[in-house]
Amino acid sequence: MSSQTFELTILGSSSASPTSERNQSAQLLNIAERFFLIDCGEATQIQLRKFKAKFQKIDHILISHLHGDHFFGLPGLLGSMHLLGRQQELNIYCPKELKVIIDSIHKISDTRLNYPIKWHFTNDDGLNLLFEDDKLEVYSFPLKHRIYCTGFLFKEKPYPRRIDKFLMDKFQVSTAFVNNLRVGKDVLNNEGVLIKNEEVTLAPPKARSYGYCSDTIYDESLIQYIKNVDLLYHESTFLEDKKDRAKATYHSTATQAAAIAKMANAKKLLLGHYSARYGHLEQFTTEAQTIFEKSVLSVEGETIKIGHAK
Amino acid sequence: MSSQTFELTILGSSSASPTSERNQSAQLLNIAERFFLIDCGEATQIQLRKFKAKFQKIDHILISHLHGDHFFGLPGLLGSMHLLGRQQELNIYCPKELKVIIDSIHKISDTRLNYPIKWHFTNDDGLNLLFEDDKLEVYSFPLKHRIYCTGFLFKEKPYPRRIDKFLMDKFQVSTAFVNNLRVGKDVLNNEGVLIKNEEVTLAPPKARSYGYCSDTIYDESLIQYIKNVDLLYHESTFLEDKKDRAKATYHSTATQAAAIAKMANAKKLLLGHYSARYGHLEQFTTEAQTIFEKSVLSVEGETIKIGHAK
Numbered sequence: 001m002s003s004q005t006f007e008l009t010i011l012g013s014s015s016a017s018p019t020s021e022r023n024q025s026a027q028l029l030n031i032a033e034r035f036f037l038i039d040c041g042e043a044t045q046i047q048l049r050k051f052k053a054k055f056q057k058i059d060h061i062l063i064s065h066l067h068g069d070h071f072f073g074l075p076g077l078l079g080s081m082h083l084l085g086r087q088q089e090l091n092i093y094c095p096k097e098l099k100v101i102i103d104s105i106h107k108i109s110d111t112r113l114n115y116p117i118k119w120h121f122t123n124d125d126g127l128n129l130l131f132e133d134d135k136l137e138v139y140s141f142p143l144k145h146r147i148y149c150t151g152f153l154f155k156e157k158p159y160p161r162r163i164d165k166f167l168m169d170k171f172q173v174s175t176a177f178v179n180n181l182r183v184g185k186d187v188l189n190n191e192g193v194l195i196k197n198e199e200v201t202l203a204p205p206k207a208r209s210y211g212y213c214s215d216t217i218y219d220e221s222l223i224q225y226i227k228n229v230d231l232l233y234h235e236s237t238f239l240e241d242k243k244d245r246a247k248a249t250y251h252s253t254a255t256q257a258a259a260i261a262k263m264a265n266a267k268k269l270l271l272g273h274y275s276a277r278y279g280h281l282e283q284f285t286t287e288a289q290t291i292f293e294k295s296v297l298s299v300e301g302e303t304i305k306i307g308h309a310k
Numbered sequence: 311m312s313s314q315t316f317e318l319t320i321l322g323s324s325s326a327s328p329t330s331e332r333n334q335s336a337q338l339l340n341i342a343e344r345f346f347l348i349d350c351g352e353a354t355q356i357q358l359r360k361f362k363a364k365f366q367k368i369d370h371i372l373i374s375h376l377h378g379d380h381f382f383g384l385p386g387l388l389g390s391m392h393l394l395g396r397q398q399e400l401n402i403y404c405p406k407e408l409k410v411i412i413d414s415i416h417k418i419s420d421t422r423l424n425y426p427i428k429w430h431f432t433n434d435d436g437l438n439l440l441f442e443d444d445k446l447e448v449y450s451f452p453l454k455h456r457i458y459c460t461g462f463l464f465k466e467k468p469y470p471r472r473i474d475k476f477l478m479d480k481f482q483v484s485t486a487f488v489n490n491l492r493v494g495k496d497v498l499n500n501e502g503v504l505i506k507n508e509e510v511t512l513a514p515p516k517a518r519s520y521g522y523c524s525d526t527i528y529d530e531s532l533i534q535y536i537k538n539v540d541l542l543y544h545e546s547t548f549l550e551d552k553k554d555r556a557k558a559t560y561h562s563t564a565t566q567a568a569a570i571a572k573m574a575n576a577k578k579l580l581l582g583h584y585s586a587r588y589g590h591l592e593q594f595t596t597e598a599q600t601i602f603e604k605s606v607l608s609v610e611g612e613t614i615k616i617g618h619a620k
Binding site: 018020024043045046049050066069073075079084097100101108110111146 | 329353355356377379383385386389394405407411414419420456457
């Protein structure tokens with residue numbers, strides 16, 4: 001199996017209040033053509049249109065918590081999916097109170113969606129498997145914020161070892177053993193000789209992972225859930241000048257996000273959830289890179305391709 | 311009293327679904343520096359920022375009905391008003407179920423606004439006074455749509471007659487009578503002679519009015535509420551090619567909007583609430599102008615100044 005798509009598109013990067021430049025939290029993650037919408041701030045459907053994302057392909061929406069800047073775009077998106085003819089099931093992973101709100105809104109607006117919503121309620125009891133198929137696994141994990149909040153972890157399943165057909169011929173290994181070889185087993189060749197797996201296969205690409213942490217106070221206890229991720233999104237609502245404000249509001253600074261990325265041994269850090277008070281964002285990377293060099297900004301409309309670690 | 315501001319800024323012109331070009335229903339009306347937000351589709355707060363409207367000046371929000379494209383922007387706007395320091399009371403005129411939704415959202419997100427909301431629930435029992443001060447009156451009136459819906463009527467109070475000081479001197483009328491003259495009374499001059507009001511005053515500018523009708527099926531019974539308005543906004547979700555669809559969904563075509571404007575003797579017709587199916591909008595004015603010449607399009611970001619009728 002060759003490498004599959006693993007890329008993240010930023011739809012919103014602002015915190016509590018949008019600005020004329022920045023929208024509220026939302027990201028679109030594509031892993032092997034499974035599309036995950038992560039948080040859904042107001043106007044997310046407009047951002048999806050703007051960046052030409054085919055939003056009917058989204059079968060999974062994950063909502064970290066119920067502050068408005070993370071879900072006020074959901075009712076409108078659900079309505080537009082309906083109006084544009086959606087029929088396939090939509091999975092929503094969220095705190096349980098969200099269903100109550102959405103149900104009330106549909107009731108007062110006399111809306112009946114033409115597609116089923118399958119609700120999956122998150123909990124804050126450690127790492128919880130939300131979704132799994134043959135390609136990947138998705139988990140939630142607890143974050144410390146003013147209200148109940150979870151992060152999300154996306155992990156590719158291990159890739160099979162790559163068969164080297166030339167070497168299989170050379171060592172006279174039957175193609176009947178391909179599946180055993182892919183999962184790393186040693187096999188007997190046509191003459192009954194044990195052939196070590198590494199003699200006829202190549203190491204596969206390393207499985208990749210993405211950790212999403214928004215919103216959270218600086219909290220080292222979340223590191224256990226995001227150890228060694230290829231990409232870590234960690235909110236950075238403030239710069240160091242507002243470190244006290246970050247703590248008081250259960251948010252983080254860019255420096256704190258970088259410290260978490262470093263301790264978690266992440267390959268790359270993605271900053272975001274900027275306070276509307278900051279017009280220019282260069283200082284976020286400047287401060288973060290002092291601690292963790294591979295820190296980059298969330299920029300709306302940009303897509304980050306996540307590569308395989310060496 | 312000289313003429314005061316009376317202008318309408320279009321914030322959204324799309325119907326059920328936004329497009330990459332058009333936002334959902336919202337208008338900002340300024341009458342004598344009283345600011346009224348009329349409907350509040352998703353991303354209205356973003357549109358207000360984009361068009362540099364000072365949204366803390368809005369003390370009145372009117373919601374016609376509870377289809378999402380008319381109120382999904384409200385929770386976010388209320389939150390941003392709070393975050394930006396609002397303390398003065400906000401009046402919301404709406405169907406009563408909206409308060410239930412807003413209260414639930416504030417409860418689950420643990421939001422306490424720093425300013426009071428004064429709720430005024432509309433009803434569909436004819437013309438109902440919602441607001442009145444020394445400059446104007448605002449009414450709701452029933453519309454026929456799939457769910458409970460009202461239109462809104464904004465009316466300036468009559469202007470006082472204008473004093474002609476030259477003629478007052480000429481006819482020897484004391485300035486003590488100015489207030490009587492302004493309201494149209496005849497007065498006695500310094501020699502006890504009756505002076506007809508028109509001899510020393512000029513006709514005032516005519517009071518202006520704005521009627522807002524969205525969403526509605528073609529319905530001649532609404533004409534009674536909007537007779538002679540200076541500007542009529544009447545939804546035109548469809549063109550004639552979708553006349554049947556308009557009827558089935560309780561919406562109107564541009565031609566029907568024009569027919570209502572003509573029968574109501576409106577001075578000008580503003581079209582809007584366009585279905586997302588229409589990319590170009592010229593045909594809306596083409597069709598409407600066949601019936602009612604002074605038909606114009608709602609264009610987001612544009613401000614329509616409403617002049618005094620001759």
